[in-house]
Amino acid sequence: VIGEHRHTQVKIDLQAIKHNINEEMTRKDPLTELWAVVKANGYGHGIIQVAQAAKQAGATGFCVAILDEALALRAAGLVEPILVLGITEPEYAPLIAEKDISVAVGSQAWLDQAEKVLAANHVAQPLHVHLALDTGMGRIGFQTPAELAVAVKTLAQANSPFDFQGIFTHFATADQADDTYFTHQLDNWKALIAVVPELPRYVHVSNSATSLWHQACNGNMIRFGVALYGLNPSGTDLSAPYQLQPALSLTAELSFVKKLARGKSISYGATYTADQDEWIGTVPIGYADGYERRLQGFHVLVAGQFCEIVGRVCMDQMMVRLPKPVPVGTKVTLVGSDGDQEISLQSIADYCGTIHYEIACGLAPRLPRVYTE
Amino acid sequence: VIGEHRHTQVKIDLQAIKHNINEEMTRKDPLTELWAVVKANGYGHGIIQVAQAAKQAGATGFCVAILDEALALRAAGLVEPILVLGITEPEYAPLIAEKDISVAVGSQAWLDQAEKVLAANHVAQPLHVHLALDTGMGRIGFQTPAELAVAVKTLAQANSPFDFQGIFTHFATADQADDTYFTHQLDNWKALIAVVPELPRYVHVSNSATSLWHQACNGNMIRFGVALYGLNPSGTDLSAPYQLQPALSLTAELSFVKKLARGKSISYGATYTADQDEWIGTVPIGYADGYERRLQGFHVLVAGQFCEIVGRVCMDQMMVRLPKPVPVGTKVTLVGSDGDQEISLQSIADYCGTIHYEIACGLAPRLPRVYTE
Ligand SMILES: Cc1ncc(COP(=O)(O)O)c(CN[C@H](C)C(=O)O)c1O
Ligand SMILES: Cc1ncc(COP(=O)(O)O)c(CN[C@H](C)C(=O)O)c1O
Numbered sequence: 001v002i003g004e005h006r007h008t009q010v011k012i013d014l015q016a017i018k019h020n021i022n023e024e025m026t027r028k029d030p031l032t033e034l035w036a037v038v039k040a041n042g043y044g045h046g047i048i049q050v051a052q053a054a055k056q057a058g059a060t061g062f063c064v065a066i067l068d069e070a071l072a073l074r075a076a077g078l079v080e081p082i083l084v085l086g087i088t089e090p091e092y093a094p095l096i097a098e099k100d101i102s103v104a105v106g107s108q109a110w111l112d113q114a115e116k117v118l119a120a121n122h123v124a125q126p127l128h129v130h131l132a133l134d135t136g137m138g139r140i141g142f143q144t145p146a147e148l149a150v151a152v153k154t155l156a157q158a159n160s161p162f163d164f165q166g167i168f169t170h171f172a173t174a175d176q177a178d179d180t181y182f183t184h185q186l187d188n189w190k191a192l193i194a195v196v197p198e199l200p201r202y203v204h205v206s207n208s209a210t211s212l213w214h215q216a217c218n219g220n221m222i223r224f225g226v227a228l229y230g231l232n233p234s235g236t237d238l239s240a241p242y243q244l245q246p247a248l249s250l251t252a253e254l255s256f257v258k259k260l261a262r263g264k265s266i267s268y269g270a271t272y273t274a275d276q277d278e279w280i281g282t283v284p285i286g287y288a289d290g291y292e293r294r295l296q297g298f299h300v301l302v303a304g305q306f307c308e309i310v311g312r313v314c315m316d317q318m319m320v321r322l323p324k325p326v327p328v329g330t331k332v333t334l335v336g337s338d339g340d341q342e343i344s345l346q347s348i349a350d351y352c353g354t355i356h357y358e359i360a361c362g363l364a365p366r367l368p369r370v371y372t373e
Numbered sequence: 374v375i376g377e378h379r380h381t382q383v384k385i386d387l388q389a390i391k392h393n394i395n396e397e398m399t400r401k402d403p404l405t406e407l408w409a410v411v412k413a414n415g416y417g418h419g420i421i422q423v424a425q426a427a428k429q430a431g432a433t434g435f436c437v438a439i440l441d442e443a444l445a446l447r448a449a450g451l452v453e454p455i456l457v458l459g460i461t462e463p464e465y466a467p468l469i470a471e472k473d474i475s476v477a478v479g480s481q482a483w484l485d486q487a488e489k490v491l492a493a494n495h496v497a498q499p500l501h502v503h504l505a506l507d508t509g510m511g512r513i514g515f516q517t518p519a520e521l522a523v524a525v526k527t528l529a530q531a532n533s534p535f536d537f538q539g540i541f542t543h544f545a546t547a548d549q550a551d552d553t554y555f556t557h558q559l560d561n562w563k564a565l566i567a568v569v570p571e572l573p574r575y576v577h578v579s580n581s582a583t584s585l586w587h588q589a590c591n592g593n594m595i596r597f598g599v600a601l602y603g604l605n606p607s608g609t610d611l612s613a614p615y616q617l618q619p620a621l622s623l624t625a626e627l628s629f630v631k632k633l634a635r636g637k638s639i640s641y642g643a644t645y646t647a648d649q650d651e652w653i654g655t656v657p658i659g660y661a662d663g664y665e666r667r668l669q670g671f672h673v674l675v676a677g678q679f680c681e682i683v684g685r686v687c688m689d690q691m692m693v694r695l696p697k698p699v700p701v702g703t704k705v706t707l708v709g710s711d712g713d714q715e716i717s718l719q720s721i722a723d724y725c726g727t728i729h730y731e732i733a734c735g736l737a738p739r740l741p742r743v744y745t746e
Binding site for chain 1: 375438458459482509546637639661663665667690702734
């Protein structure tokens with residue numbers, strides 16, 4: 001394992017993940033299933049461990065982005081339904097069917113091609129299909145009742161190689177206070193599903209934000225993603241109906257400590273110069289770990305105290321200004337809390353001008369993930 | 374392999390890597406060794422494949438950032454010297470010695486601790502040490518002749534568990550036209566090594582920029598990093614003495630194509646609205662692949678033509694505006710060239726406000742690497 005011999009680690013609190021799922025389980029309609037969205041290596045938290053924790057907390061299915069992520073879950077022994085949310089190349093239809101995986105389908109052309117591939121390969125197992133409806137996300141899916149009706153007919157044919165297992169849409173603005181666009185999408189959704197004579201087993205529209213703030217539309221399954229990791233989908237705009245517990249922290253240890261004389265500079269480009277004698281610590285993490293180069297000027301906690309990142313963040317190391325000399329090996333908290341102080345993924349994302357989703361996903365594989373229950 | 378069933382791929386041209394190394398091999402003093410810097414998974418290109426190609430082109434050693442990367446090279450059967458450039462925790466001294474790995478050392482305290490651990494574990498193999506001198510990078514290393522002299526004495530002791538294999542420094546501004554700070558560091562370097570009675574086997578100061586633009590200081594080994602991947606260390610500020618060939622390209626295929634009616638919007642936040650009927654393609658890549666969310670408004674090549682990224686980049690997908698309808702499966706070039714047009718890592722980095730190093734390192738493991746010779 002790359003990262004095994006390293007004191008710089010991503011720590012994942014599986015109890016927090018279970019807590020977040022439990023809260024949602026309690027809150028939602030009991031007939032509505034919760035599927036855990038574990039794509040992108042479980043938003044950087046580790047796909048297999050998160051999936052297993054989610055299952056223990058009551059998740060009855062999983063959502064991923066690409067076929068390989070679904071295969072990884074199957075290889076780990078998870079037998080629950082798994083939905084691939086993106087469009088999978090139809091050439092993989094036999095593998096999808098064989099592994100009992102479900103895929104999002106957004107066009108008649110896809111069904112036609114997959115049908116051919118399945119026939120040519122004499123595949124006996126049905127291929128589970130969730131029809132994707134584009135109600136305003138503009139990403140994938142059927143846009144009009146007419147095209148949807150044709151696909152539904154194809155799925156209903158006698159001897160169809162498909163199992164029409166689900167129908168869904170995705171909201172673009174469920175995390176915003178203004179629900180104008182959300183309502184517009186909801187109207188489109190209603191108009192579209194009106195052409196489906198018999199709805200399939202799973203009818204679903206909710207990401208975390210929709211389930212948290214528009215619970216009434218949930219349908220009978222929710223695709224619960226970012227909130228299960230304890231992150232608020234809206235950033236700081238809307239408050240969640242229960243306490244979300246962030247599961248991820250990121251810690252390191254100072255690898256070097258020195259006195260820097262007044263007038264000396266730090267890191268590439270010598271962009272930071274000490275205007276008095278200072279204590280400087282080196283943190284063995286850098287942008288190749290997914291700790292963005294833009295974080296120069298941001299802070300970490302060293303033994304629980306805020307310290308500024310001085311000079312450019314390097315590929316594998318960066319420097320912080322210490323209030324006083326501390327030993328090499330002193331704990332550095334980059335994400336999470338130490339004592340009374342805390343650094344959230346949200347604050348890092350704000351500093352970088354992005355969203356916590358991107359920071360979490362970006363944490364590199366060479367950072368070992370360490371799990372606690 | 375996560376990413377195996379995916380038409381979205383990072384392609385690495387090993388021939389380009391060999392070309393870049395060959396050019397530098399020809400240019401440098403024949404007695405100066407070239408060690409390939411392959412940390413951070415070979416700057417995202419794949420550590421093992423890059424190391425093997427570099428070796429074939431004449432590299433006689435490797436540099437990495439952390440111990441696990443060195444172990445990965447050993448596990449792949451590479452027997453050349455490997456230098457860990459960061460500070461490794463002294464508790465791993467026995468493993469370092471056993472695997473014949475070399476480490477950067479920047480303090481007497483490290484030597485003292487490692488000596489204890491080696492003795493306690495009855496390690497017979499010598500531990501190869503490269504003393505790091507901090508001449509103005511402000512990151513790791515000895516700052517003063519006095520502290521350096523003590524360390525050199527420790528290494529020279531009879532029965533020392535250490536092999537004093539190298540001494541080095543790192544320049545903060547070798548990629549800049551203004552060489553004031555570079556010269557200042559060089560003076561510090563000369564003053565520091567003056568206290569070493571007998572220089573070790575490897576005396577090295579050069580990253581790519583130093584070797585390209587300050588070749589006279591090279592010493593007898595260079596740590597050749599970014600230029601071997603075909604990237605100019607200065608961005609576009611200085612021109613390289615030979616043609617650098619970028620080794621990396623990134624391609625995908627459109628997963629969905631649709632007509633978007635005037636007035637309809639795209640992606641999260643509905644930040645993009647079509648002001649006329651438009652053709653929109655979906656590209657199955659997103660920020661969880663390391664394609665930054667900031668790239669909204671940037672472009673890709675679809676069948677060789679520039680197309681704008683419209684709406685927010687999602688975690689696993691994004692949308693582009695097409696000049697005309699093209700089939701699903703049409704080739705998308707995100708990095709590299711198609712026909713007469715090209716998109717460089719540099720242009721992506723410029724758009725994101727960072728450096729190509731960070732973009733290359735950030736490409737996620739779920740993007741399969743495909744190698745050509
Ligand atoms: C179709 C679909 N459903 C459900 C989710 C879960 O969303 P959340 O994490 O907000 O609960 C996602 C995630 N989307 C990511 C974030 C994206 O496409 O960018 C999704 O694409
Ligand atoms: C000590 C040392 N030597 C040699 C190199 C190779 O540099 P280049 O890729 O520019 O040839 C690096 C890379 N540094 C990275 C980029 C960093 O620390 O940010 C390095 O840290």
